[in-house]
Amino acid sequence: MPWPELPDEFGSRYRSVWVDLPSSLFDPVRGNALYHEYMDQLEYADQLGFDGIGVNEHHQNGYGLMPSPNLIAATLARRTSRAAICVIGNSIALYNPPIRVAEEFAMLDVISGGRLVAGFPVGTPMDTNFCYGQIPALTRDKYAEAHDLIMQAWAADEPFAFDGKYTQLRWVNCWPKPIQKPHPPIYIPGGGSIETFDFCLDHDYNYSYLSFYGYLAAKGLMDGYWERVAARGKDASPHRAAFAQIIAVAETDAEAERLYSEHILYFYNRCLHVFPGFLDPPGYRTLKTLSATSAARLRRQYLGERAALTWGDLVESGTVIAGGPDTVRQRMEELITSLRVGHVFCLLHTGNQSDEKTRYNTRLFAEKVMPGLRGMWREWGDDERWWIHPLEQRVRPAVEREPALR
Amino acid sequence: MIERTVETLRGARVRVFEAGRVEAPPLVFMHGLSGLLEDTRFMELLGQEFHVLAPELPGYGQSTGEQLLEDMLDFTLHGMDVLVALDLTDTKPALVGHSVGGMIAAEMACLAPQSIGKLVLIDAFGLWLPEQPIPDVFAFMPYEFGEYLFHDQKRAAELLPGGTELADSDGLRDFVVDNARRLGTAGKVLFPIPNRRLSKRLYRLTVQTLIVWGAQDRLIPAAYVAEWAKLLPHARVACIENAGHMLPYEQPDALAREVGAFLS
Numbered sequence: 001m002p003w004p005e006l007p008d009e010f011g012s013r014y015r016s017v018w019v020d021l022p023s024s025l026f027d028p029v030r031g032n033a034l035y036h037e038y039m040d041q042l043e044y045a046d047q048l049g050f051d052g053i054g055v056n057e058h059h060q061n062g063y064g065l066m067p068s069p070n071l072i073a074a075t076l077a078r079r080t081s082r083a084a085i086c087v088i089g090n091s092i093a094l095y096n097p098p099i100r101v102a103e104e105f106a107m108l109d110v111i112s113g114g115r116l117v118a119g120f121p122v123g124t125p126m127d128t129n130f131c132y133g134q135i136p137a138l139t140r141d142k143y144a145e146a147h148d149l150i151m152q153a154w155a156a157d158e159p160f161a162f163d164g165k166y167t168q169l170r171w172v173n174c175w176p177k178p179i180q181k182p183h184p185p186i187y188i189p190g191g192g193s194i195e196t197f198d199f200c201l202d203h204d205y206n207y208s209y210l211s212f213y214g215y216l217a218a219k220g221l222m223d224g225y226w227e228r229v230a231a232r233g234k235d236a237s238p239h240r241a242a243f244a245q246i247i248a249v250a251e252t253d254a255e256a257e258r259l260y261s262e263h264i265l266y267f268y269n270r271c272l273h274v275f276p277g278f279l280d281p282p283g284y285r286t287l288k289t290l291s292a293t294s295a296a297r298l299r300r301q302y303l304g305e306r307a308a309l310t311w312g313d314l315v316e317s318g319t320v321i322a323g324g325p326d327t328v329r330q331r332m333e334e335l336i337t338s339l340r341v342g343h344v345f346c347l348l349h350t351g352n353q354s355d356e357k358t359r360y361n362t363r364l365f366a367e368k369v370m371p372g373l374r375g376m377w378r379e380w381g382d383d384e385r386w387w388i389h390p391l392e393q394r395v396r397p398a399v400e401r402e403p404a405l406r
Numbered sequence: 407m408i409e410r411t412v413e414t415l416r417g418a419r420v421r422v423f424e425a426g427r428v429e430a431p432p433l434v435f436m437h438g439l440s441g442l443l444e445d446t447r448f449m450e451l452l453g454q455e456f457h458v459l460a461p462e463l464p465g466y467g468q469s470t471g472e473q474l475l476e477d478m479l480d481f482t483l484h485g486m487d488v489l490v491a492l493d494l495t496d497t498k499p500a501l502v503g504h505s506v507g508g509m510i511a512a513e514m515a516c517l518a519p520q521s522i523g524k525l526v527l528i529d530a531f532g533l534w535l536p537e538q539p540i541p542d543v544f545a546f547m548p549y550e551f552g553e554y555l556f557h558d559q560k561r562a563a564e565l566l567p568g569g570t571e572l573a574d575s576d577g578l579r580d581f582v583v584d585n586a587r588r589l590g591t592a593g594k595v596l597f598p599i600p601n602r603r604l605s606k607r608l609y610r611l612t613v614q615t616l617i618v619w620g621a622q623d624r625l626i627p628a629a630y631v632a633e634w635a636k637l638l639p640h641a642r643v644a645c646i647e648n649a650g651h652m653l654p655y656e657q658p659d660a661l662a663r664e665v666g667a668f669l670s
Contacts, residue, residue: 019545129544129597129598130542130544130545130598133597133598133599135593135594135597135598136544136590136593136597137590137591137593137594138476138594165476275545276547277545277546277547277550278545280582280586281544281545281589281593281597282544282585282586282587282588282589282590282593283586283589283590283591283593283597284590285586287583287586287587290582290583290586291579291583293579294575294579295548295575295578295579295581295582298547298548298578298582299547299548299549299578
C-alpha cells in the first residue's frame, strides 16, 4: 500500500522513505480515498479467483500504509468469502505482550471461517529497531520467545504460566482460539540466513523470501534453502517455500512498458529510497552474515550515487516480470520451477499505479496467466500442509445473507 | 603496555591493559563507545602516578562473553566482577570511565559506593535531555563516527580506521563488522535512548566525583555537563578545549593533568 504522492525530487530532498520521512507528506484526506481503493483491489482479487490476498506490516514508511495489517485483514475477512487472508505478517517481537498476536490472529481465523495464513516476520531493522525501539542484539531472542508463547497459547487447553525473559504472564489463556488445528499455516519471511532456514524446518513452517529484486537474483538464496531442506532429510515439497514477485501484464510487451514503466520506476527510485544507516543497526545481523556482505553502500559517495534504475534494467534482470501474457507466463514458469516454490505472492500493484491499471493488471493475470500455472507441481497437488483449511459452511455477513434487510 | 586476560566468575573473558607500577594506587580506566584505540598516551600518562588497569568490555577487541550481558544490571555487575577478577576489591580503586564506560562506572558507584575510591566521568552517557537529544549512533554511516566523535578530523582519520572515508573496501568491511560487535553490545544499554534511569539512582553516588568534558563534544553536548552537575552538586566540573567526545585521545595531556590533580 504505497503512498503515491511522493514528490518528484523525493530522492534528492529527503534522505529516507522510511523511519524519518516527513509526516507532512501524508494527506489524510487523500488517505481516505486511497485505503478504500487498495482494499477494493484486494477484494477484486478474491473475486477473480486468486488463492489468497495478502497484507503486511510496516511502520513510518512511504511505501506502506499498513502499520496494522490486522485492521485491513479484518475488513477483508468480512468482505471476501473465498480467498485465504494472508497476513505476512505480524512482527511478533513488537507486541507487548505478544499474546496479543495469538488473540488477534485467532479472531481473524474465526471471523474468516478458517482462512488465515499467519506470518511471523522478525521485521526489518527500520520497523523493529528504529521505529519500534527494540534493542538490535536482542531482537532475535525476543522474537523466538514471542513465537514460543504464541504457539503454546494456541496449543494449550488449560491456562498456564509463562515465565519468559521478555514477557511474564501468570495466566496465559488464549481466548478465542483459531478454527484451524493445530494452528493456521505459518509463513516465515526470511532473507537467507541458515538460522531461519532451520527454524522453518524445525517447525515445518513455510519459508517466504519476500524480495523486491526478482527471481533471477533469488536463485542462489533459494538453492541454499533447498540444499538445507535436503541436508535435514525433509521432503522437497515446493509448498515449503514462497516467493514475492512484482508482475505487470498487458496485451503486449510494448504495452506493458507504456502502461507500467513510470509506476514501477516510482517504486524503485522513490519507495525504496532508504537511508543505508537504517539498514543494519549494529547487533541486528550476525557477524557472519555481515562479513559476507559488501559494505560499499556505506560510503559517503554512495549517497550521491544511488543511480536511477531504468525499465530495461528491471525487466532484463528479472527484477520485474512484465510483458504480454505469454511473456509473463513463460517467466512465471521459470520462476516457479527454478526457485521450486509452491506459492507466489503476486505483487500486481506497484508504486503509484492507478486503480484502473491495477485492476487491468490483476484481471489479465487472473484470466490469461494464472490458468496456465495452475497445473504446475501436479505431483504435490494434494499436499495441503502449508495451506488453509477453512470451514465448509462459513457464515457470511447478514447484509449478504438477507439483502431484504437492507 | 602489558596485557593479560582474566576470567570473571560469570565466565566472561576480559583482556586487560596495564600501565604503571603495581604498587602505585590502582586506577581502572573504562573505555568508551569505540573501545580502546591504538593510541595509549592517556593511559601511559596516568601510569606515571597510578597503576592503570584498562579492561576491554566483552564485545570489544579480544574480550568475549558479550552474550552474558543483557541489561544495565548485567553490565554493572560485570564491572564489579572485573574488579574481583583483578583482586581490587579491598583497594578501593579510582574509576575513570569514558563515554559508555562512564555510564557503567557511575552505575557501579551507585551500586557499591563502598568498593570504589574516586570517580571520574569523561563525556559520559547515562542521562537524557529531551530538548538536547543525543544523535542516533546506531544509524551512523561509518564516516559519521569520525565526524561526531572527534573535534579534529585529522585525529579521527589516524585513530578510527574505517570510521572515516576510506578507499580500502576490506578496511571498511572490517570496521562495519567490528563496529556491529561493539555497538551491538553497547546497544543493550544505549539503544534506542541511552537512558537506563541512572538519574534515579544517583542519590547513592556519594564518592568524590570529577565530571570532565570535551568542550566541542558533538555527540553528548555541553548541556549534559550542566545536568550532571545539577544531579551531583558535590562534583567538580571541568571542560577541556579543542576536544570532542574522544577527549582522552584528543587532549590526553590536559586530561591526564586534570584527572591526576583530582585523584591526588
